Amino acid sequence: MIRHAFASAGARKIALHSSFLDDEKLPEPERVAVLHEIFHRNIRIKQLERLANFMAPIMGGYLPPNVLIYGPSGTGKSVTSLHFLSSLAHICEMQGIAFRYCYVDLTTPRSCFGAFNELAIALDGSVRRYRKGIALEQMQEMIVAALMNATGFLCILIDEADNVTTDADIFLTFLAKTFPKRIPVRVFYVFLTNRLEWEKNLDPRIVSVLKKQDMIFEPYDALDLLEILRLRVEKALDVSRVDEGAIRKIAAYASRETGDARKAVELLSKAVKVAEERSGRLTEEEVDIAEHSIEVDKTEELIRSLALQQRLALQGCYAGLGKHRNRISTGTAFEYYRQVCEAASVRPLTQRRFSDMVSFMDLYGLICARVMSKGRYGKTRELSSSLPVKVIEGLVSNTPIA
């Protein structure tokens, strides 16, 4: 049985190199190696060219400017910068120029201390975490000390630089003013951010010291995404088992939303998993199934993040909808909400507050609320379902009332 299961799973295998499908989970050095294969240079050629122009002074022994890169998420800011800097390091090595770069990952929000911590780890290449409880100044000293004997050029790539949650100014002042003066190596920065307004919230003195150049990454369109996906399919998958139509469909889905390449890649790898479980062929049908299941996952996550009263209200609404052929008034929903609260031993909010919560859920697409006129009896809102059936089943089965 085991052999048979193994053999038939093998026969349906589509992903030949699964690390190429999801580069973001890899540690930085491996990611750079993988990107060498799957990064689509032509689509970001304009940005690469500008980066090359900015950084060219290194070749003559001059310090390049600092660069600030803007762009919505999934437009390839991280991958383009990483790929560029690793190529630059390679060329410098061949030319005998002392250059290195380090990658400071702030993609998860960090306090000022946490940001220094990431910087320290990126610089001395260790995985050792600095102890909590040491002072910021001490931390800064350690960072300076780590570079006391370094020479040549150092580029620090700060990914999602806007993600320093406390005292961002202290972190940036250190980078802009203190750091370059205290170390013998000549340092410059590449900042990446999703937020256009980030710079405006900074201390203008820091901004002026940084003397930076700005660059924008615009969202990908459907054709760009198609090219990115094609390259990846070629490298990562068994091409004979992939329909061109499926790839087009993924590109269309992702570009219809926000042109986010991350979403396109996520959908591709999900669709591959679906296909491997089913027929062993990636067609449009698998893409649809994957799209739907990503949708379900996201909605479930949203529901999990609701506050207690909001979740009870949602459960009340769907308990009512199940009993009234999928259409109820807010008043009826409120009755169900009260029952749910009672069963959960929670005091219900007033109808007015409940009504506010319904508006909130409507806003987030968790329910559909339509205003209906009742003639001279005024107006009411009619609620109907807007969630995938699977999500509703999960929601209602957790509802304490029968």
Ligand SMILES: Nc1ncnc2c1ncn2[C@@H]1O[C@H](COP(=O)(O)OP(=O)(O)O)[C@@H](O)[C@H]1O
């Ligand atoms: N030009 C590209 N070629 C290949 N893959 C890309 C390209 N741009 C983005 N991607 C994919 O999209 C994902 C997100 O890109 P990333 O650079 O991390 O976006 P962000 O702009 O949010 O930093 C990457 O992990 C990569 O898989």
Ligand SMILES: [Mg+2]
């Ligand atoms: Mg990024």
